Amino acid sequence: MEVFFLCSLSPLLLITFFIIICVSLATIFNRNNKLYKSNNSNNNLPPGKMGLPYIGESLEFLNSGRKGFPEKFIYDRMAKYSSQVFKTAILGEPTVVVCGAIANKFLFSNENKLVQAWWPDSVNKIFPSSTQTSSKEEAKKMRKLLPNFLKPEALMRYVGMMDSIAQKHFESGWEGKQQVTVFALAKRFTFSVACKVFLSIEDSQHVAKLAVPFDALASGIISVPIDLPGTPFNRAIKASKFIRKELIAIIKQRKTELAAAAASSTTPAHHHHQDILSHMLLATDENGQHMSELDVADKILGLLIGGHDTASAAITFIVKYLAELPHIYKQVLNEQMEIAKRKGEGEKLLNWEDIQKMKYSWNVACEVMRLAPPLQGSFREALNDFVFSGFTIPKGWKLYWSVNSTHRNPECFVEPEKFDPTRFQGRGPAPYTYVPFGGGPRMCPGKEYARLEILVFIHNIVRRFSWLQILPHEKIIVDPLPMPAHGLPVRLFPR
Numbered sequence: 472m473e474v475f476f477l478c479s480l481s482p483l484l485l486i487t488f489f490i491i492i493c494v495s496l497a498t499i500f501n502r503n504n505k506l507y508k509s510n511n512s513n514n515n516l517p518p519g520k521m522g523l524p525y526i527g528e529s530l531e532f533l534n535s536g537r538k539g540f541p542e543k544f545i546y547d548r549m550a551k552y553s554s555q556v557f558k559t560a561i562l563g564e565p566t567v568v569v570c571g572a573i574a575n576k577f578l579f580s581n582e583n584k585l586v587q588a589w590w591p592d593s594v595n596k597i598f599p600s601s602t603q604t605s606s607k608e609e610a611k612k613m614r615k616l617l618p619n620f621l622k623p624e625a626l627m628r629y630v631g632m633m634d635s636i637a638q639k640h641f642e643s644g645w646e647g648k649q650q651v652t653v654f655a656l657a658k659r660f661t662f663s664v665a666c667k668v669f670l671s672i673e674d675s676q677h678v679a680k681l682a683v684p685f686d687a688l689a690s691g692i693i694s695v696p697i698d699l700p701g702t703p704f705n706r707a708i709k710a711s712k713f714i715r716k717e718l719i720a721i722i723k724q725r726k727t728e729l730a731a732a733a734a735s736s737t738t739p740a741h742h743h744h745q746d747i748l749s750h751m752l753l754a755t756d757e758n759g760q761h762m763s764e765l766d767v768a769d770k771i772l773g774l775l776i777g778g779h780d781t782a783s784a785a786i787t788f789i790v791k792y793l794a795e796l797p798h799i800y801k802q803v804l805n806e807q808m809e810i811a812k813r814k815g816e817g818e819k820l821l822n823w824e825d826i827q828k829m830k831y832s833w834n835v836a837c838e839v840m841r842l843a844p845p846l847q848g849s850f851r852e853a854l855n856d857f858v859f860s861g862f863t864i865p866k867g868w869k870l871y872w873s874v875n876s877t878h879r880n881p882e883c884f885v886e887p888e889k890f891d892p893t894r895f896q897g898r899g900p901a902p903y904t905y906v907p908f909g910g911g912p913r914m915c916p917g918k919e920y921a922r923l924e925i926l927v928f929i930h931n932i933v934r935r936f937s938w939l940q941i942l943p944h945e946k947i948i949v950d951p952l953p954m955p956a957h958g959l960p961v962r963l964f965p966r
């Protein structure tokens with residue numbers, strides 16, 4: 472189909488595309504060349520290789536993940552240069568990779584002072600977001616509002632809602648089946664929860680209508696940014712336009728409903744005022760300003776994307792580790808049965824207090840995210856020349872911090888390859904060593920939300936089933952999120 476589409480394009484169009492690609496490559500190359508050159512005089516750069524022009528070491532970087540060992544790229548170079556800081560070029564950018572807890576602390580505490588968040592070009596093109604339509608200051612203000620919608624006090628009321636979605640999800644997707652593919656179901660679960668909590672959308676057909684473009688969007692975000700018909704990047708841009716249009720329509724309708732409810736003193740018939748969309752529409756900043764429709768759409772889109780593959784990857788790997796480690800499964804089951812037993816007569820849904828009791832289960836989830844972190848790290852950009860660890864980091868260069876540089880480091884975690892949830896008991900890991908959600912001002916705003924949906928999922932799965940992996944040696948691919956190559960098929964044993 473895609474090949475057909477390409478062939479049917481007129482030669483003129485093809486030539487035009489070709490020229491566009493050449494020009495954009497040349498622009499990137501030129502800009503980076505300036506970046507590289509401006510620093511030739513600077514001989515205090517970290518050790519490391521910049522690889523081929525433009526491509527740099529991107530292929531090595533991406534391939535180590537696709538082979539299932541994303542940490543290899545980093546550990547190989549740390550060993551080779553005997554340094555926790557090294558330079559490279561990835562995704563078209565001169566980059567300094569900084570490893571270890573000290574580096575994490577440095578980056579996270581210098582946000583907007585020495586560094587700022589940076590995303591690859593592909594991400595910016597798929598989200599022509601408020602960062603571009605409104606001023607930087609405004610975007611920063613909006614980012615500050617985000618945690619308000621997702622802090623524990625705000626999320627408490629959603630626990631029952633999540634549990635009700637989980638119960639329906641297990642009834643329709645798992646019960647009565649001998650065998651299921653976990654990754655696809657985990658994605659369906661987290662997406663259903665998001666549709667309900669953010670937008671009050673529960674109708675399964677409506678959820679499915681949004682889920683399809685969402686998958687396209689998620690798989691195109693970190694792709695080669697070539698915008699030609701049929702490329703994943705192109706599909707992602709189209710999907711993002713479609714979803715934004717849907718969201719704007721939902722937002723407009725909601726505004727009318729909220730206005731009507733405010734005008735009449737009656738409470739609205741729906742429970743819409745409970746979801747995150749209504750909270751965003753009603754929220755005001757310090758000057759009493761409401762967020763614009765476009766801003767709200769972008770924020771919701773950002774949340775849907777941020778939570779789409781990350782939480783479902785975490786859930787998938789929890790299921791995988793519990794299959795491999797029956798003694799851990801048993802302790803999780805004991806904890807969850809105890810919680811179920813203590814619930815009052817007629818109390819059908821989990822609540823906030825129940826979640827607080829799931830300490831062991833959360834330690835297990837944390838240990839899973841230590842060994843199989845959903846995100847491998849993220850980028851920052853140097854705002855000025857500065858010195859870190861004795862090396863000069865030039866203005867405009869990118870910095871990459873990696874979750875694995877501490878999660879798999881024996882100095883941070885004794886016997887790092889060993890699965891041991893008790894690491895999280897007592898005082899837990901040293902500061903800045905356990906960072907699956909990042910840290911500092913840009914730390915994942917969805918952390919608490921993710922904790923809730925993960926624990927609700929664990930509660931529902933262990934109470935219904937035990938399970939075995941159908942492919943015990945299924946390969947793991949990290950591209951860019953970790954995922955079992957065949958989606959983790961398991962055999963179910965109802966309890």
Ligand code: HEM
Binds near residue numbers: 775906912921
């Ligand atoms: C287990 C699940 C999750 C993990 C491991 C995870 C991890 C992360 C990490 C590492 C970052 C980047 C932090 C940085 O650059 O320093 C991030 C950013 C973000 N996450 Fe999550 N996340 C998860 C779930 C979620 C969920 C459920 C949501 C939404 C409800 C979400 C929304 C976001 C958003 C919007 C950002 C961007 C924040 C910004 O640019 O300032 N995440 N996440």
